[in-house]
Amino acid sequence: MGDTAFMVVADSRSSPRSGDVSVTKIGRRWITVFDGRQERRFDSETFGIDAGGNGCWAHLWPSKALYEAEVRRQAAWWRLRCLAEYKTAPAHLSAEQIERLIETLRAPSEAQPTRHE
Known part of the structure; x- marks a missing residue:
């Protein structure tokens, strides 16, 4: 692990934000990243966040480019x-x-x- 990815997050309470995150775990179903504040889990096929129904949208990209x-x-x-x-x-x-x-x-x-x- 230790690779870097690019995350874009949007929710109903704030404007979209983005930035580099550290990949902490890659599993068959989930990719876990750390954004400096918390760990977030993304689907390994769609790269969409596991938001648990909280109204947050996020997507993981291999790079900002x-x-x-x-x-x-x-x-x-x-x-x-x-x-x-x-x-x-x-x-x-x-x-x-x-x-x-x-x-x-x-x-x-x-x-x-x-x-x-």
Whole structure:
């Protein structure tokens, strides 16, 4: 143990806070960390906190850089979703460009099989 992770915590009483934590134990089901004040337990698959129903939300990340990259990714996705809510296609995009966007966004499991000739 002794590894460092990055934790983001939010609850209904205060604004979100984040910071580095020390990993104290890694088990099959739980990862336990120490944030300088208390130990917290996170699910080893979802990396969500074991809050015990107290209204606290927290998530564990391998690093601050990975957390910040995901925040940027989600913000970009939100901007894209807002743009896609036009009732008609944007005039500057051709049908081919829109179809390429669809293929790019299609989940890997939904992708059409590639034909090998």
